[in-house]
Amino acid sequence: MNKTYQKIKEILKNGNIEEFEQEAKYLITSINSISIEEILLKDGLDNEDELIELAKKRVSSRAPIQHIVGFAYFMGEKYIVNEDVLIPRDETEILVNSAYELLKDKKEKLDILDIGVGSGCISCALAKKLKNKEIEILGVDISSKAIMTALENVNKLDLVRKIILRKSDLFSKIRDCEKFDLIISNPPYIPKKEKENLQKEVLFDPELALFTSDDEGVEFYQKIINKAPQYLKKEGIVAFELGINQSDLVYKMLEKDFSNIKIIKDLANIDRVILAQLKG
Numbered sequence: 001m002n003k004t005y006q007k008i009k010e011i012l013k014n015g016n017i018e019e020f021e022q023e024a025k026y027l028i029t030s031i032n033s034i035s036i037e038e039i040l041l042k043d044g045l046d047n048e049d050e051l052i053e054l055a056k057k058r059v060s061s062r063a064p065i066q067h068i069v070g071f072a073y074f075m076g077e078k079y080i081v082n083e084d085v086l087i088p089r090d091e092t093e094i095l096v097n098s099a100y101e102l103l104k105d106k107k108e109k110l111d112i113l114d115i116g117v118g119s120g121c122i123s124c125a126l127a128k129k130l131k132n133k134e135i136e137i138l139g140v141d142i143s144s145k146a147i148m149t150a151l152e153n154v155n156k157l158d159l160v161r162k163i164i165l166r167k168s169d170l171f172s173k174i175r176d177c178e179k180f181d182l183i184i185s186n187p188p189y190i191p192k193k194e195k196e197n198l199q200k201e202v203l204f205d206p207e208l209a210l211f212t213s214d215d216e217g218v219e220f221y222q223k224i225i226n227k228a229p230q231y232l233k234k235e236g237i238v239a240f241e242l243g244i245n246q247s248d249l250v251y252k253m254l255e256k257d258f259s260n261i262k263i264i265k266d267l268a269n270i271d272r273v274i275l276a277q278l279k280g
Helices: 003-014 020-032 036-041 048-061 065-069 091-103 121-129 144-156 192-197 200-204 219-231 247-254
Strands: 071-074 077-080 110-115 135-141 163-167 180-185 232-241 258-265 271-278
Touching (some): 003 036, 020 065, 077 144, 091 121, 091 180, 091 232, 121 135, 135 144, 180 219, 219 247, 247 258, 247 271
Parallel strands (some): 110 180, 180 232
Antiparallel strands (some): 232 271
8 A cells, every 4th residue: 555645535534635645546546647546556655744834834824725726627637726716616527518418410610608607628629529510709897817727627638629718707708699508607606694504625716716696606607698698599498507506597587589409317316407598
């Protein structure tokens, strides 16, 4: 058994990190860029001191492990993350895959709007999945710092010919002539009143990406749904990630202008994604 791995695991465990074993593996494999199987075959690691310092930082700061190492994995790719963007989560893969299924058979050029682009993970993952199609994705965010992080990831993944980034508060900088086949978003959906119940690690994500001012956490869905018909092509699609207990509320918002409304559950059987098509 690798002695460095054992030490890191012990530091995290003693620091009351709940998933200490998983995080020890994440930390060591991320920094060394080799598999845990390869690491366990070694007696120790040359950069043990660096890894111990990072583990101690995780314990003392309570910052998420992704912030400690500087990146997160999403759909097989590494994304730069920091305090300016939401850490990509597994549930968001359902959003990307669901949108892809609706677009994959379309023959014409695809225009996509990603509202609240953050790290760029949704835009980049869609661009990679639709790599054989003519596609243009416009990613917008109210945060200049988020746009800069997204740009780093777009460049790193060599997607500059497919993804454009623009600072915009929702539709504020979208031109009337710009029309989209898909408007996709993982908007803020946590009511501020729930802030005190969240894990400390979650609060390292930017407040702009987490919280809403209404009690149900649905204000951004309403804002996007109200304006989406103006910017969608004929029979265009909206796709949202949902918070817990929000599917019925968002479904009702969509009924006026949208049909073929579909809700998709995550592995915990929670309504996690909602899709709808603009009425013809």
